[in-house]
Amino acid sequence: MNLDDELRAALQREDPSPGFTQRVLAARMVAHAQSKPARKAAVPRLFWATAMAAMLVIGLAGLSEYRQKKAERAGHEAVLALRIAAEKLNMARDKVVRREN
Amino acid sequence: MLTQAVAANVSEAMTDDPDQFAELVREHQAMVFSMACRYLRNPALAEEIAQDVFLQLYRKLPALESPDHVLHWLRWVTAHRLIDHSRQEKRRPQSPLEDAPEPAAPSRDADPLLADMLRELVAALPENARVVMILRYQEDLDPMDIAQALDMPIATVKSHLQRSLAILRDKLSRRKGVGV
DSSP: OOHHHHHHHHTOOOOOOTTHHHHHHHHHHHHHHHHHHHHHHHHHHHHHHHHHHHHHHHHHHHHHHHHHHHHHHHHHHHHHHHHHHHHHHHHHHHHHHHHHO | OOOHHHHHHHHHHHHHOHHHHHHHHHHHHHHHHHHHHHHHSOHHHHHHHHHHHHHHHHHHGGGOOSHHHHHHHHHHHHHHHHHHHHHHOOSSOOOOGGGSOOOOOOOTTOHHHHHHHHHHHHHTSOHHHHHHHHHHHTSOOOHHHHHHHHTOOHHHHHHHHHHHHHHHHHHHHTSTTOOO
């Protein structure tokens, strides 16, 4: 008897019981289903990140608009002040001219 | 040889496609189950561990680059899983092979009995020696491949093989009618 050959014969591969592949696939489905909530959790994170980015852009745009309007209003007020000052000067000049005459 | 990108796509397809994963299980189930069964001498527990190994494969699949890589990974994980299992097994105290009861003496013609006795003796070997013997005689790997599969020095592998064979010869020669 050759021990090597006897060992090879004794330890040769054998198949598991019928249905083993199906049981592994069923367990795989369970594992797959359990890993899905992790994927779903990634969606709200992406949603919130996008929403926050959008709010930031809208906020910056609003601030820019506000500053522009404030500058325009200041410009109009300056022009109005110059007009009033010019009218006052004209009135003063007219009074001086009248007294001299 | 697959490129990494192609291999990654193949792995991804296998992960997503149940049929391809089932094919992979069918291809390797006899190897994984037999390693566990020879090591543990408990078919139910062997199936449970084999199932865990394949679930681990399912999670690891995207990182495996080729069919050869899958095969080597399965051998490595199964071997280490079995060694870890027997080390953690508290309820089943390990006894040295020398203390194991002598198996019943088979007749010369009773090869199934001799095969069963050999399986029993192999299963009683110490953990590392047991895995080395299974990879040598079930998987027909040479000592160099076993050393690579187990991350073990080749001298240690050869030492396990020689010592295990000597123990098996001694055990068998004590039985009348079994000459080795």
